[in-house]
Amino acid sequence: xxxxxxxxxxxxxxxxxxxxxxxxxxxxxxxxxxxxxxxxxxxxxxxxxxxxxxxxxxxxxxxxxxxxxxxxxxxxxxxxxxxxxxxxxxxxxxxxxxxxxxxxxxxxxxxxxxxxxxxxxxxxxxxxxxxxxxxxxxxxxxxxxxxxxxxxxxxxxxxxxxxxxxxxxxxxxxxxxxxxxxxxxxxxxxxxxxxxxxxxxxxxxxxxxxxxxxxxxxxxxxxxxxxxxxxxxxxxxxxxxxxxxxxxxxxxxxxxxxxxxxxxxxxxxxxxxxxxxxxxxxxxxxxxxxxxxxxxxxxxxxxxxxxxxxxxxxx
Amino acid sequence: xxxxxxxxxxxxxxxxxxxxxxxxxxxxxxxxxxxxxxxxxxxxxxxxx
Amino acid sequence: xxxxxxxxxxxxxxxxxxxxxxxxxxxxxxxxxxxxxxxxxxxxxxxxxxxxxxxxxxxxxxxxxxxxxxxxxxxxxxxxxxxxxxxxxxxxxxxxxxxxxxxxxxxxxxxxxxxxxxxxxxxxxxxxxxxxxxxxxxxxxxxxxxxxxxxxxxxxxxxxxxxxxxxxxxxxxxxxxxxxxxxxxxxxxxxxxxxxxxxxxxxxxxxxxxxxxxxxxxxxxxxxxxxxxxxxxxxxxxxxxxxxxxxxxxxxxxxxxxxxxxxxxxxxxxxxxxxxxxxxx
Amino acid sequence: xxxxxxxxxxxxxxxxxxxxxxxxxxxxxxxxxxxxxxxxxxxxxxxxxxxxxxxxxxxxxxxxxxxxxxxxxxxxxxxxxxxxxxxxxxxxxxxxxxxxxxxxxxxxxxxxxxxxxxxxxxxxxxxxxxxxxxxxxxxxxxxxxxxxxxxxxxxxxxxxxxxxxxxxxxxxxxxxxxxxxxxxxxxxxxxxxxxxxxxxxxxxxxxxxxxxxxxxxxxxxxxxxxxxxxxxxxxxxxxxxxxxxxxxxxxxxxxxxxxxxxxxxxxxxxxxxxxxxxxxxxxxxxxxxxxxxxxxxxxxxxxxxxxxxxxxxxxxxxxxxxxxxxxxxxxxxxxxxxxxxxxxxxxxxx
Numbered sequence: 003x004x005x006x007x008x009x010x011x012x013x014x015x016x017x018x019x020x021x022x023x024x025x026x027x028x029x030x031x032x033x034x035x036x037x038x039x040x041x042x043x044x045x046x047x048x049x050x051x052x053x054x055x056x057x058x059x060x061x062x063x064x065x066x067x068x069x070x071x072x073x074x075x076x077x078x079x080x081x082x083x084x085x086x087x088x089x090x091x092x093x094x095x096x097x098x099x100x101x102x103x104x105x106x107x108x109x110x111x112x113x114x115x116x117x118x119x120x121x122x123x124x125x126x127x128x129x130x131x132x133x134x135x136x137x138x139x140x141x142x143x144x145x146x147x148x149x150x151x152x153x154x155x156x157x158x159x160x161x162x163x164x165x166x167x168x169x170x171x172x173x174x175x176x177x178x179x180x181x182x183x184x185x186x187x188x189x190x191x192x193x194x195x196x197x198x199x200x201x202x203x204x205x206x207x208x209x210x211x212x213x214x215x216x217x218x219x220x221x222x223x224x225x226x227x228x229x230x231x232x233x234x235x236x237x238x239x240x241x242x243x244x245x246x247x248x249x250x251x252x253x254x255x256x257x258x259x260x261x262x263x264x265x266x267x268x269x270x271x272x273x274x275x276x277x278x279x280x281x282x283x284x285x286x287x288x289x290x291x292x293x294x295x296x297x298x299x300x301x302x303x304x305x306x307x308x309x310x311x312x313x314x315x316x317x
Numbered sequence: 318x319x320x321x322x323x324x325x326x327x328x329x330x331x332x333x334x335x336x337x338x339x340x341x342x343x344x345x346x347x348x349x350x351x352x353x354x355x356x357x358x359x360x361x362x363x364x365x366x
Numbered sequence: 367x368x369x370x371x372x373x374x375x376x377x378x379x380x381x382x383x384x385x386x387x388x389x390x391x392x393x394x395x396x397x398x399x400x401x402x403x404x405x406x407x408x409x410x411x412x413x414x415x416x417x418x419x420x421x422x423x424x425x426x427x428x429x430x431x432x433x434x435x436x437x438x439x440x441x442x443x444x445x446x447x448x449x450x451x452x453x454x455x456x457x458x459x460x461x462x463x464x465x466x467x468x469x470x471x472x473x474x475x476x477x478x479x480x481x482x483x484x485x486x487x488x489x490x491x492x493x494x495x496x497x498x499x500x501x502x503x504x505x506x507x508x509x510x511x512x513x514x515x516x517x518x519x520x521x522x523x524x525x526x527x528x529x530x531x532x533x534x535x536x537x538x539x540x541x542x543x544x545x546x547x548x549x550x551x552x553x554x555x556x557x558x559x560x561x562x563x564x565x566x567x568x569x570x571x572x573x574x575x576x577x578x579x580x581x582x583x584x585x586x587x588x589x590x591x592x593x594x595x596x597x598x599x600x601x602x603x604x605x606x607x608x609x610x611x612x613x614x615x616x617x618x619x620x621x622x623x624x625x626x627x628x629x630x631x632x633x634x635x636x637x638x639x640x641x642x643x644x645x646x647x
Numbered sequence: 648x649x650x651x652x653x654x655x656x657x658x659x660x661x662x663x664x665x666x667x668x669x670x671x672x673x674x675x676x677x678x679x680x681x682x683x684x685x686x687x688x689x690x691x692x693x694x695x696x697x698x699x700x701x702x703x704x705x706x707x708x709x710x711x712x713x714x715x716x717x718x719x720x721x722x723x724x725x726x727x728x729x730x731x732x733x734x735x736x737x738x739x740x741x742x743x744x745x746x747x748x749x750x751x752x753x754x755x756x757x758x759x760x761x762x763x764x765x766x767x768x769x770x771x772x773x774x775x776x777x778x779x780x781x782x783x784x785x786x787x788x789x790x791x792x793x794x795x796x797x798x799x800x801x802x803x804x805x806x807x808x809x810x811x812x813x814x815x816x817x818x819x820x821x822x823x824x825x826x827x828x829x830x831x832x833x834x835x836x837x838x839x840x841x842x843x844x845x846x847x848x849x850x851x852x853x854x855x856x857x858x859x860x861x862x863x864x865x866x867x868x869x870x871x872x873x874x875x876x877x878x879x880x881x882x883x884x885x886x887x888x889x890x891x892x893x894x895x896x897x898x899x900x901x902x903x904x905x906x907x908x909x910x911x912x913x914x915x916x917x918x919x920x921x922x923x924x925x926x927x928x929x930x931x932x933x934x935x936x937x938x939x940x941x942x943x944x945x946x947x948x949x950x951x952x953x954x955x956x957x958x959x960x961x962x963x964x965x966x967x968x969x970x971x972x973x974x975x976x977x978x979x980x981x982x983x984x985x986x987x988x989x990x991x992x993x994x995x996x997x
Binding site: 361 | 906
C-alpha cells in the first residue's frame with residue numbers, strides 16, 4: 003500500500019504545482035487504529051500528509067458537493083461512481099475535477115476486527131496480504147480477504163470507472179459474486195417476519211444521522227426529517243419514526259446508491275442499513291438493468307420514462 | 318417493509334373506464350378489508366420516558 | 367420546585383392586524399389565573415415564550431409596558447409554524463405564555479439620561495414598551511430628552527400607528543417617523559432610511575446620552591457607523607439580539623453567542639459587549 | 648471513608664435484596680456493544696466491558712422525554728392547558744457507571760440546576776439516583792480522563808466506588824446515599840483493604856495527556872478567529888454522533904406531538920452539529936456553515952464552559968467521541984491546537 007501513498011503524493015504534488023487544481027482531497031493518517039481522516043491539501047509542500055491504506059472507507063464524493071474550486075480527488079471504484087452521480091446531478095462539474103483513481107482491493111472492516119478481539123486493539127498493519135492486529139498482550143495475523151468490509155467483499159467495481167490519473171495498475175474485478183443472497187432471504191419472508199426483522203434491525207438507532215451525513219447522495223439542503231411544515235417524521239426515538247427515517251432515506255437513494263458502505267461504516271451503533279439500500283439496488287438492476295454511476299451519458303432509471311419500463315405491478 | 322402485498326394496489330384507469338374504476342375500487346376495498354386494520358406503520362402515542 | 371417550562375394559561379383578549387401586508391398582528395392576552403399576572407412581573411426589553419398547544423413555542427418581545435395592567439401584548443410576525451398558526455387563532459382561544467425572560471433594557475443606567483430610541487420594521491415591539499414605560503406620568507421625570515427614530519418600508523408597514531400619532535402631538539418626546547418610500551401625497555413625516563434620518567435628527571453624543579437600537583441586520587449595519595460619526599461610545603449603544611430559542615432559560619443550548627446565552631444573559635447587550643463576542647446572531 | 652468487601656457470590660443476592668427499594672440500571676450487552684438500561688428483576692449488570700458505547704446520561708436525561716401532556720378537545724375543562732407528566736421518582740441506582748460518566752453529571756448539573764432555574768425533570772431524576780460506579784482497572788488508549796479533571800478511580804460523581812478485585816468487589820463508601828444502598832443490599836463487611844495501589848496502577852495506564860492549562864488565558868475572539876478551524880472542520884460530516892455519545896452534552900429540542908385530540912410536549916436530544924439547531928424563522932442561520940458548527944462544539948467544551956464556570960473543561964475524557972467519530976475528528980488534537988494557539992497577525996477577522 004505504501005506505493006499507493008507514494009504515487010498519490012507524487013500526482014498531487016504535480017497537480018498542485020502545475021496549478022491544475024486548487025486543492026487535493028484525500029486522507030491523512032488517523033489518530034486511532036483503522037481510522038483515517040479525510041483532509042485537503044492546498045500546497046505542494048503539504049502532500050506528505052496524504053496517505054493510502056485499507057482504512058480509507060469514507061466516500062470522498064461527499065466532500066465535493068457544491069464546491070467551487072478546482073479539485074483533485076482521490077477515488078476508489080465506489081467513490082468514482084458517486085462522483086459520476088454527483089456530476090449527473092449537477093453537484094459538481096466534470097471540468098472542476100482531476101480524478102486520481104485508486105484501484106481498490108477492498109477496505110478492512112474495523113468492526114469485524116474489533117469484534118474478534120476481547121482486548122483493545124492498539125494497531126493494525128498489513129504485510130503481504132496478511133493483517134497483523136496488535137493488542138496489549140498479543141499479536142494475531144489474519145488473511146486480508148477474510149476481513150473486508152461487507153460491501154467490499156461483494157464489490158464488482160473495484161476499479162474507478164472514471165479517472166484522469168491512476169495511483170496504481172488496475173486490479174482484477176471480482177467475478178461470480180452473489181451480491182444479494184441475504185436480500186433474497188428477506189424477500190421470501192412473510193410480512194410479519196419482515197416487520198420484526200426491521201424492528202430489531204433499527205432498535206439501536208439513536209437518530210444521530212451519521213448514515214445520512216456520510217452518504218454522498220444525501221445532500222438535500224433540508225432533509226425530509228428536518229422539515230417542519232409539514233412535519234413528515236416525528237423527532238422522538240419512537241421506533242415508527244426511526245423506521246420511517248431509514249425506509250424513506252433508502253428510497254431517496256434508489257437507483258443512486260453505489261453500495262460504498264459509508265452509511266454502515268459511519269453508524270456508531272453498527273446498524274446494517276445496507277439491507278435496505280441493497281434491496282433497492284437489486285430492484286433497479288433487475289427491473290432496469292441499472293447500476294448507478296457507471297456512465298456520464300445515462301440518466302438514472304427513476305429519472306427517465308421508457309415505454310418498456312416494467313409495469314407488471316400495475317393491474 | 319413488512320406491508321402485506323394486498324394493501325397496496327396500482328392501476329391505470331382512463332376517465333372513460335368507469336366500469337373498470339368501480340371494479341378496481343371494489344376489489345381494493347375487499348382486499349384491504351380482508352386484511353383488517355393496518356398495525357405496522359401506526360404510531361399510537363409516543364413511547365417516552 | 368417551580369417548573370420553569372410550564373406556561374401560564376392565557377386567553378386571547380384581542381387581535382389587531384397592524385400592517386398592510388397582514389403579516390403582523392398584535393395579540394393581547396389576559397391571564398386565566400389573576401395570580402399569574404403578578405408572577406409575570408416584567409420590565410421593558412424582556413421577552414416571553416408564547417406557547418401554542420400542539421404546535422410549540424416561540425420567543426417574542428413583550429410589546430406592552432409594565433405600566434399597563436390587566437393584560438400583556440405581543441406583536442407577532444408570521445414566519446414559522448407556530449406564528450402562522452397563532453395568526454389563525456381567534457379571540458377567546460386558550461394558549462400559554464412563559465416568562466418573563468432575559469434582561470430588560472438597563473433602566474437603572476438610563477435613569478437621568480437622554481434616551482435615543484432607534485427602531486426599524488417589526489423590531490419596534492420592546493421599544494414601544496419602553497416608550498410607554500418612560501412616558502408614564504410616574505416615570506417621565508426620571509429621564510431627560512427622549513428621541514425616537516422609527517422607520518418602516520411604507521406608511522402601511524408602521525406598527526402602532528395610533529400611538530405614533532399621539533406621541534407626535536406631545537412635547538415631551540421627539541418623534542422622527544420615517545418610511546423608505548411612499549406614494550401617499552398626504553404623508554407628513556420623513557422619507558428616507560433609518561440611518562439617514564438618524565444622522566440628521568439624532569442628538570450628538572455625550573456621556574448622558576444612550577441609544578437603544580432594534581431593527582433588521584441591514585439597518586443596524588448602516589446605523590452603527592452613523593452613531594460612531596455622532597460620537598456615541600459603544601457602551602452607550604444598547605442592542606437587543608434574536609436567536610433561535612427553545613427553552614428560554616439558558617438550558618437547551620442553541621442561542622449562545624460565545625459563552626453568553628441570548629435568552630438568559632441577553633437579549634440586551636451593549637455594542638462594546640458584542641465586540642468581544644463571535645458574530646453568531 | 649469506609650471500604651466494604653463484597654464477595655462476588657453475595658453480589659446477586661444483595662442486589663435482589665436491595666431491589667425492593669431501588670430501580671436498578673446497569674450495563675447490558677446488546678448486539679455488538681454494552682449500553683445502560685433498566686435491569687429487570689433478577690437481571691444482573693454485565694461488568695465485562697471497558698465502557699458502554701453510549702454514556703449513562705440517558706438514565707437521568709433520556710433521549711426522548713415527555714414534559715407535559717395536553718388535550719385539544721374543547722369539551723374538556725382543561726383543554727389547551729399543559730399538565731406536567733407524572734414521572735417515576737422512586738429511588739434508583741446506577742450500577743457499574745464509570746467514574747468519568749458519573750463526574751459528567753456534575754458538569755451537566757451546572758446547566759440544569761443553577762441559581763436562577765432548576766430543570767425539574769433532570770434535577771428529580773438526578774437526586775433520586777445513587778451512583779455506584781465501577782473503577783476502571785484497564786483504561787482504553789483513547790481515554791484521557793486524568794487530563795480532564797477526572798480519573799479511572801475518580802470518586803467525585805459517585806456515591807459508591809466499586810473496585811473489581813478478582814473474586815470480590817471493594818466498595819468505597821463516598822456518600823450517605825451510597826452507604827444506604829450498600830446497607831439495603833446487606834453488604835457490611837468492613838475491610839481495611841487498600842485501593843490506593845490499584846488506583847495508582849490504573850492511572851499509570853492512561854497514555855493520553857491533553858494540555859488544557861492555557862485555554863483560559865486566551866480571549867474568545869482569538870480562538871474563534873484562529874486559522875486552524877477550516878482544516879479541523881473539513882472532515883466533519885455534521886452528524887450528531889459525538890454529541891449524542893458524549894456524557895457532558897446536554898442540548899435539547901422541545902416539540903409538541905399530537906395524536907387526535909391529545910398530545911404531549913416532549914424534549915429530545917439535539918445537537919449543535921445540525922444546521923437546524925440555530926436556524927432562524929427568517930432563513931438566516933448564525934451558525935450557517937460546518938466550520939461554525941464544529942467550532943461551536945469545541946469552543947463550548949473547551950473555552951466557553953471554562954470561562955463561564957472557571958472550573959475546567961466540559962469534558963471528562965471518556966474518549967467516546969474519538970472512538971465513534973466516523974471521520975476520526977479527535978478532541979485531543981483540537982484541544983492541543985487551542986491550548987497552544989498563538990494568535991498571528993493576518994488571521995481572518997470573524
